[in-house]
Amino acid sequence: MRRLRRRTSGLTTEAPVILRRDGVTLVVYAVLATWGWFLYGFGPMLPLLRDEQGTSRTQISLHSVALALGAVVAGSLAVPLARAIRRRGAAVLGAALVAGGVSLLLAGRTSALTLPAALVIGIGGSTMVNTTAPVVTEHHGLAGAAALSEGNALAAATGLLAPAAIGAGVAAGLTWRPGIGVTILLAGLIMVVARRAPRDTPALDDAPPPRPRGAGGRVPRGVWPPLLMLVACVGVEFCVVAWAADLLRQQVGLDAGPASAAVSLVVAGMAIGRLALGRLALRRPPRPLLAAALATAAAGWAITWWSGAVVPALIGLAVLGLGIAGHYPMGTAILLESADGQRDRVIGMLSLGIGAASGGGPFALGALADAHGPHTAFLVVPALLAVAALLLAAAVRRPTRAIDAAAA
Numbered sequence: 067m068r069r070l071r072r073r074t075s076g077l078t079t080e081a082p083v084i085l086r087r088d089g090v091t092l093v094v095y096a097v098l099a100t101w102g103w104f105l106y107g108f109g110p111m112l113p114l115l116r117d118e119q120g121t122s123r124t125q126i127s128l129h130s131v132a133l134a135l136g137a138v139v140a141g142s143l144a145v146p147l148a149r150a151i152r153r154r155g156a157a158v159l160g161a162a163l164v165a166g167g168v169s170l171l172l173a174g175r176t177s178a179l180t181l182p183a184a185l186v187i188g189i190g191g192s193t194m195v196n197t198t199a200p201v202v203t204e205h206h207g208l209a210g211a212a213a214l215s216e217g218n219a220l221a222a223a224t225g226l227l228a229p230a231a232i233g234a235g236v237a238a239g240l241t242w243r244p245g246i247g248v249t250i251l252l253a254g255l256i257m258v259v260a261r262r263a264p265r266d267t268p269a270l271d272d273a274p275p276p277r278p279r280g281a282g283g284r285v286p287r288g289v290w291p292p293l294l295m296l297v298a299c300v301g302v303e304f305c306v307v308a309w310a311a312d313l314l315r316q317q318v319g320l321d322a323g324p325a326s327a328a329v330s331l332v333v334a335g336m337a338i339g340r341l342a343l344g345r346l347a348l349r350r351p352p353r354p355l356l357a358a359a360l361a362t363a364a365a366g367w368a369i370t371w372w373s374g375a376v377v378p379a380l381i382g383l384a385v386l387g388l389g390i391a392g393h394y395p396m397g398t399a400i401l402l403e404s405a406d407g408q409r410d411r412v413i414g415m416l417s418l419g420i421g422a423a424s425g426g427g428p429f430a431l432g433a434l435a436d437a438h439g440p441h442t443a444f445l446v447v448p449a450l451l452a453v454a455a456l457l458l459a460a461a462v463r464r465p466t467r468a469i470d471a472a473a474a
Contacts, residue, residue, distance in 0.1 A: 083208045083209050083212075083348050083349075084209060084348070085206060085209040085212045085213055085216070085344075085348060086206075086209070087213075088264075089259070089262060089263040089264050090201065090205050090263050090264065090267055090269060090270060091202070091205070091206070091213060091217075092259050092263070093154075093157060093201070093256070093259050093260050093263050093270070094197075094198045094201055094202055094213065094214075094217050095216075095217045095220050096252070096255050096256045096259050096260075097157055097160075097161075097194045097195060097197070097198055097256055098195070098198060098217040098218055098220055098221040099217075099220045099221055099224045099252065100161070100164070100194075100224075100249060100252035100253055100255070100256055101164075101191050101194070101195050101221060102218075102220070102221025102222060102223075102224045102225040102228075103224045103225065103227070103228045103248060103249055103252055104164070104168070104187065104191065104228070104246070104249045105191070105221075105225065106222075106224075106225030106226070106228050106229065106307075106333060107225075107228030107229060107231070107232055107245055107246055107249075108129075108130075108133070108246075109229075109307065109308070110228075110229045110232050110233070110242075111232060111242045111245075111246055112126050112127075112129060112130070113126075114232075114236065114241070114242045115129070115180065115242070118175065118241075119175070119176060119177060119180075121177065125177065127429075128177070128181060129177075129180065129181060129184040130184075130424075130425060130428070131425050132181050132182075132184035132185040132188060133184045133185070133187065133188040133191075133424075133425075134188065134421045134422070134424045134425030135185060135188060135421065135425070136184070136185050136186070136187065136188015136189040136190070136191070136192060136421075137188055137189075137191075137192040137417050137418075137420050137421030137424065138417070138418050138421035138422070139185075139188075139189050139192075140160075140188070140189050140190075140191075140192030140193045140196060140414075140417055141192065141196070141413075141414045141415065141416070141417030141418040141419075141420075141421065142414065142418065143193070143414075144156075144193075144196045144410055144411070144413055144414030144417060145274060145410050145411050145414055147159070147193065148197075148200075148273070148274050148410045149273050149274060152270065152271050152272070152273065153197040153200065153201055153269070153270050153271075153410075154260055154263070154267075154270040154271055156193055156194065156196070156197050157194045157197045157256060157260050158256070158257050158260050158261070159190075159193060159194075160189075160190045160191065160192070160193035160194025160195070160196075160197075161190065161194055161253040161254075161256035161257050161260075162190070162253070162257070163186055163187070163189055163190025163191075163193065164187055164190035164191050164194070164249065164253045165190075165249075165250045165253040165254065166186060166190070167183045167184070167185075167186030167187035167188075167189075167190055168183070168187060168246060168247065168249045168250050168253075169250060170182065170183035170186065171183035171184065171187065171246065172243050172246065172247055188421075192417050192420075192421070194256065196410075196413050196414065196417050198214070198217065199214060199398045199402060199409070199413055200269070200274075200402070200409040200410055200413055201269045201270060202214050202217070202269075203399070203402045203409060204268065204269040204409070205267070205268075205269035205270075209347075209348060210399060210402075211347040211352045211355075211395060211396060211399035212343075212344045212345070212347035212348045213344075214395040214398060214399060215340045215341075215343040215344040215347055215391075215392075215395035215396070216340070216341065216344035217395075218336075218340045218391075218394060218395050219336075219337050219338075219339075219340030219341040219343075219344060219391075222333050222334075222336040222337035222340060222391070223337040225333050225337075226330060226333050226334060226337060228245060228246075228248075229245075229330065231244070231245035231248060232245035232246065233245075274408075274409070274410040274411070285405070285406075285408055285411060285412060285415070286404055286405070286406050286408075288404035288461070289401065289404050289405060289412055289415075291457045291458075291460040291461040292397060292400045292401040292404060292457070292458075292461045293401055293412070293415060293416060293419060294419070294453075294457050295397055295400075295453075295454045295457035295458055295461065296393070296394070296397040296398065296401060296416060296419065296420075297416075297419035297420065297422070297423045298423070298450045298451075298453045298454040298457065299390075299393035299394065299397055299450075299454050300393075300394070300419070300420050300423040300424060300427070301423040301424075301426070301427035301446075301450045302363065302390060302393065302427075302447055302450045302451060302454070303390050303393065303394070304423065304424045304427050304428050305427045305428055305431045305444075305446055305447055305450070306332055306383075306386060306390065306447060307329060307332060307333075308428035308431070308432075309428060309431050309432065309435065309440060309443070309444070310328070310329050310332060310370075310383060311325040311328065311329050312325070312435065312440040313370070313371075313440045313441065313444050314328055314376075314379060314383075315440075316439060316440050316441055317370075317371075317373065317374070317379060317440075317441060318373065318374065318375060318376045318379045319376075320376065328380055328383060329383070331380055331383045331384045331387060332383050332384070332386060332387035332390065333387060334384065334387060335366075335383070335384045335385065335386065335387020335388040335389075335390070335391065336387045336388075336390055336391040337391075338387075338388065338391070339359075339387065339388040339389070339390075339391025339392060340391045340392070340395060342391075343355060343359075343391060343392050343395065343396065347395075347396070347399075352395075352396040352397075352399040352400050353396075353400060353458070353461075355392055355396045356392055356393070356396035356397055356400065356458060357455070357458060358392070359389050359390070359391065359392025359393055359396060360389065360392075360393070360451055360454055360455050360458070361389070362385060362388055362389030362392075363385075363386055363388075363389025363390055363393070363451055364389070364448060364451050365385055365389070366382050366383065366384070366385030366386030366387070366388065366389055367382070367386055367444075367447050367448055367451070368382070368448075369381060369382030369385060369386075370382030370383055370386065371441070371444055393454070398416075400458075400461060401416065404461070427446070427450070430446065431443050431444070431446045434446065
């Protein structure tokens with residue numbers, strides 16, 4: 067495990083970084099698993115919902131836009147909610163909104179109901195997810211990056227199960243609703259574990275510190291490079307998940323069904339990669355891990371993009387998933403290092419960026435695909451990776467003395 071040097075009374079000692087999982091960690095993991103289940107089941111659900119409603123692809127894609135808009139709304143409310151009901155309350159409120167929104171989605175037969183349902187789910191999901199990074203960073207300290215990576219590995223693992231559950235429901239004649247309906251049960255689990263977590267835990271129950279008065283209370287300048295870097299990384303993930311199937315259909319001639327199923331290789335790579343990063347983050351700081359993740363994702367993209375055969379293309383997707391695995395957890399750890407006590411505000415800003423990237427990235431790639439084909443349009447992915455790498459290089463390193471103080 068990673069050991070950080072610190073000086074005490076003229077002597078240099080080494081303190082091991084250990085991830086101690088407890089009731090607070092369980093709240094974070096429950097939130098991430100719930101959102102992973104819904105988010106990775108949402109994509110396979112949309113074509114089935116389109117068949118039910120008899121709408122066009124453009125019309126059904128408005129559900130993704132509504133979900134992204136919910137993230138923007140949640141981002142603008144992140145700090146006020148944390149102050150009013152604390153992060154514990156925000157997690158419970160978000161879970162309740164997700165459960166209510168999914169219930170409306172299950173009952174809806176027209177877009178007049180399902181579009182508002184997607185908006186409510188987006189607000190609730192982002193509200194509860196916005197609590198996770200500040201909680202693990204404050205509660206676990208230097209082990210926060212490991213906890214965040216491990217929790218996101220769980221989210222990806224549950225995300226692998228959701229499409230299978232939806233497919234099983236359809237095969238049994240029960241439609242997509244039972245698979246998506248599992249989200250309600252998982253949201254109920256969040257409420258239970260959040261209420262049972264130890265009371266008066268600072269990471270869950272303390273109000274965020276007030277804005278600093280200097281410079282009008284603006285966030286530190288050092289926040290912007292890692293923030294924009296994360297927005298680019300999120301764009302990569304959503305572009306790949308949304309459009310990799312079309313690339314495989316054009317590039318290697320896979321049929322629609324197998325091509326869609328092959329995207330699960332990306333999610334599997336993310337689950338495996340994040341599980342491994344949870345251990346590596348105890349030994350290495352997040353910056354070199356993120357640099358390696360960006361390089362791995364670029365290699366995976368290149369293998370798939372240049373491949374003319376099925377097997378290499380699928381291997382490339384799995385490698386791409388391994389790289390994407392490190393983007394959000396390691397990038398978030400770097401971002402929060404620069405937050406200077408404004409973690410909730412910075413995560414709220416990130417939520418706004420994620421909303422824009424998750425909606426705008428796939429839309430831009432789709433528009434390019436209509437004009438030039440999926441193969442050419444997929445050049446958006448390495449472009450975003452290059453932007454992320456440049457912003458990582460521009461991100462200000464956290465001073466060693468801050469790390470020493472955190473470890474003390």
